[in-house]
Amino acid sequence: xxxxxAGLTRQRISEALFLIGFGVxxxxxxxxxxxxxxxxxxxxxxxxxxxxxxxxxxxAVLLCAVPIAYSALVAWEGAIPxxxxxxxxxxxxxxxxxxxxx
Numbered sequence: 001x002x003x004x005x006a007g008l009t010r011q012r013i014s015e016a017l018f019l020i021g022f023g024v025x026x027x028x029x030x031x032x033x034x035x036x037x038x039x040x041x042x043x044x045x046x047x048x049x050x051x052x053x054x055x056x057x058x059x060a061v062l063l064c065a066v067p068i069a070y071s072a073l074v075a076w077e078g079a080i081p082x083x084x085x086x087x088x089x090x091x092x093x094x095x096x097x098x099x100x101x102x
Contacts, residue, residue, distance in 0.1 A: 010049045018042035033067045040064065055094075062087070 021038025025031060040063025047056035066083070 010046055013049060014042045014046040017045050033070050036063055036066055
């Protein structure tokens with residue numbers, strides 16, 4: 001029961017942070033990559049609450065690097081596909097490495 005309550009609390013905090021981020025993005029009219037940052041803050045906070053500090057740090061760094069690179073006028077037509085491929089490959093590697101034993 002306590003674990004279910006903790007899961008609901010984590011989910012509510014994550015959802016609330018996303019809504020706050022979405023509101024800020026809307027207020028300043030910064031849709032791309034603002035939504036990515038809002039999602040990243042929400043996801044990172046969820047991982048941090050789960051005490052998965054390394055994952056929270058990686059997500060925060062990756063999703064903060066995109067706006068910095070975007071403002072640096074990177075040629076996004078060629079970079080975005082590789083970013084998405086890299087994120088997908090990272091997810092598969094983490095799932096394979098962190099799968100429960102047994």
